[in-house]
Amino acid sequence: MICNAESQLAVLHRDLEDKNDADIRMYQNEIARLKEANQDYALEILKQDHIVSRLEQNQLQKLENEKTCREGLEKLISELRKSNNEYQKKLNGLEQEVKNKEKEFCVKESKLREEYDAQIEKLYLLKDGVKSDQESLLCDRNYIKRQEQSEKYRVQLESALERYRLLEERYYALKKESDEKAHKTDSKQRILETQLIEAKERCSNMVTEQQTLLVEKKRYAKIVESKEVELEDLKRKNDQLALSAVSLKLExxxxxxxxxxxxxxxxxxxxxxxxxxxxxxxxxxxxxxxxxxxxxxxxxxxxxxxxxxxxxxxxxxxxxxxxxxxxxxxxxxxxxxxxxxxxxxxxxxxxxxxxxxxxxxxxxxxxxxxxxxxxxxxxxxxxxxxxxxxxxxxxxxxxxxxxxxxxxxxxxxxxxxxxxxxxxxxxxxxxxxxxx
CATH class of the missing domain: 1.20.58 (Methane Monooxygenase Hydroxylase; Chain G, domain 1)
Structure with a gap:
């Protein structure tokens, strides 16, 4: 009886040990598979996060570079506009001065011509009429004085014409210089406008890329959520397996x-x-x-x-x-x-x-x-x-x-x-x- 009981106990014990070992192996394999899947999912998520972070950093760096370029271009444009306004003000002032000088010269020239014509008429009248000696002497004296005055006026007129000519040359030189500067500023402004347009296009492209990256990030987030749900299911299964193992141990x-x-x-x-x-x-x-x-x-x-x-x-x-x-x-x-x-x-x-x-x-x-x-x-x-x-x-x-x-x-x-x-x-x- 004792031998039969011992043999039955040994057989039952072997069967239970085999079942327990098989269950433990199955649980261990399942746990190892779950751990490997979890590690793979974690590595994939880390890779995707790293890629997204790198793309975001590149995007931010590009946007910062574009922002700095735009700020530099805006500063240059504002400086060029200020310099253009200053040159324009100077040109307007010079043109006003030249116009005023022209008016003054025209007035003086008209006065001198009138006086000169009046004196010439008087001289013609003196030549044609016969007057007394006193009147002739007085006329001669007046004529000499008038001639001296006319000479003075002529010298003043020549000096005024010379100054007018110099001012006109200076005006044309300044106008030419301002035209060249305006041309340069226009060319620079066109270049800056083209650069601004290119920067805006780049910004729009970067915005589209950022939107695509956000879409990909959302997609990866959905994938991660689904994987997390799968992991929770696997953990639940693991807990169930552990409970079954405990129940087997109790049996x-x-x-x-x-x-x-x-x-x-x-x-x-x-x-x-x-x-x-x-x-x-x-x-x-x-x-x-x-x-x-x-x-x-x-x-x-x-x-x-x-x-x-x-x-x-x-x-x-x-x-x-x-x-x-x-x-x-x-x-x-x-x-x-x-x-x-x-x-x-x-x-x-x-x-x-x-x-x-x-x-x-x-x-x-x-x-x-x-x-x-x-x-x-x-x-x-x-x-x-x-x-x-x-x-x-x-x-x-x-x-x-x-x-x-x-x-x-x-x-x-x-x-x-x-x-x-x-x-x-x-x-x-x-x-x-x-x-x-």
């Missing part, structure tokens, strides 16, 4: 507890057998003690009858015969006790094997029953008691062997000493042998 512990109850019954049976063996061993010890007492009494009697050893030859022969007949009995008793001890040892080994197999079964589980510990403690106590009993039994056997050897030595000694008192001491030796 295994229940089965192990059932097997442990069977082992407890077996151990109780072994305890009863051990108690019986202990009682039998105690009886054997009592018999051995009685034999020792008898041997001690016989030794005393032999000591007392050392003087009568010569008469104990026949008794010695009878004792030798009885010793030869009692030796197989003692050996048979010893063999029986040895067999009982071996049976106890076999039962103990079986219990230990069961406990070891039970312990191996329990190693993969977290639950360790109190009953198995109690059994282990009981078996340890039984082992200690068995060791004590073995030691005591060995000591008693050694003592018996020593006593037997001493008796044999004494008998050998007495054989040498015994010579002629065989007939007289035969009856006494037979009585002592019966007592032994």
């Amino acid at each position: 295994l512990t229940k089965q192990e507890s059932a097997h442990s109850s069977e082992l407890i019954d077996i151990c109780h049976e072994t305890d009863t057998k051990l108690t019986k063996l202990e009682s039998s061993i105690a009886e054997l010890q009592n018999t051995v003690e009685e034999l020792q007492k008898k041997l001690s009494d016989s030794e005393k009697k032999l000591d007392q009858k050392e003087t009568e050893i010569n008469d104990l030859k026949k008794q010695n022969k009878q004792l030798t015969v009885e010793m030869e007949t009692s030796k197989p009995k003692l050996l048979a008793v010893e063999a029986e006790s040895q067999k009982q001890l071996e049976n106890m040892q076999i039962q103990r080994d079986k219990a230990l094997r069961q406990l070891r197999s039970q312990r191996k079964n329990v190693q993969n589980l977290e639950y360790k029953g109190k009953e198995i510990k109690h059994l282990e403690n009981v078996i340890r106590e039984r082992d200690i008691e068995m060791q004590k009993m073995k030691k005591h039994y060995k000591d008693t056997l050694k003592k018996m062997q020593r006593t037997i050897t001493t008796i044999e030595c004494r008998l050998v000694r007495t054989n040498h000493q015994i010579s002629g008192k065989w007939s007289t001491s035969a009856s006494d030796s037979s009585n002592e042998a019966e007592n032994l």
Whole structure:
């Protein structure tokens, strides 16, 4: 029965271990696959985030460069406009001055011409008319004065014309310079306008690229959300698998507890057998003690009858015969006790094997029953008691062997000493042998 129970327990334990190992492998493979998928998703997300961040940085850098270029162009345009306005103001002022000078020169020229024409008419009138000498002298004097005045006016007119000519040259030079500067500013303004148009186009392109990047980012965010949902599902499955593993462990512990109850019954049976063996061993010890007492009494009697050893030859022969007949009995008793001890040892080994197999079964589980510990403690106590009993039994056997050897030595000694008192001491030796 015990062997069948042990074999059934071993088969059930192997099946449970195989199932548990298969489930654990499946769970471990699933967990490893989930971890790899999670790592792949995380790496993909990191790559996409890195790409998007780099594109955003490039976009921002381009926009900053465009902004700086635009600000520089606007500053240049504003400076050119300011310089153009200043040159225009200067040109307008110079034109106004030239116009004013022209008006003044025209007025002065008209006045001088009128005076000159009036004087010429007067001279023609003086030439045509005949006047008195006084009038002629006065006319000559007036003519000289007028001529001097006209000369002065002519010099002033020439100087004014010279100044007008210089101003006109200066005006045309400034106008030419302003035209050149205006042409340059217009060309620069056209270049800047073209650059502004290109910058605006670039900005529009960058805005479109940014919009596309945002669309891609949203798409990747949706993908990441879907992957996160998948990860949550996988985690839920993992939790379910862990719960199923815990339930399997609980079932295994229940089965192990059932097997442990069977082992407890077996151990109780072994305890009863051990108690019986202990009682039998105690009886054997009592018999051995009685034999020792008898041997001690016989030794005393032999000591007392050392003087009568010569008469104990026949008794010695009878004792030798009885010793030869009692030796197989003692050996048979010893063999029986040895067999009982071996049976106890076999039962103990079986219990230990069961406990070891039970312990191996329990190693993969977290639950360790109190009953198995109690059994282990009981078996340890039984082992200690068995060791004590073995030691005591060995000591008693050694003592018996020593006593037997001493008796044999004494008998050998007495054989040498015994010579002629065989007939007289035969009856006494037979009585002592019966007592032994």
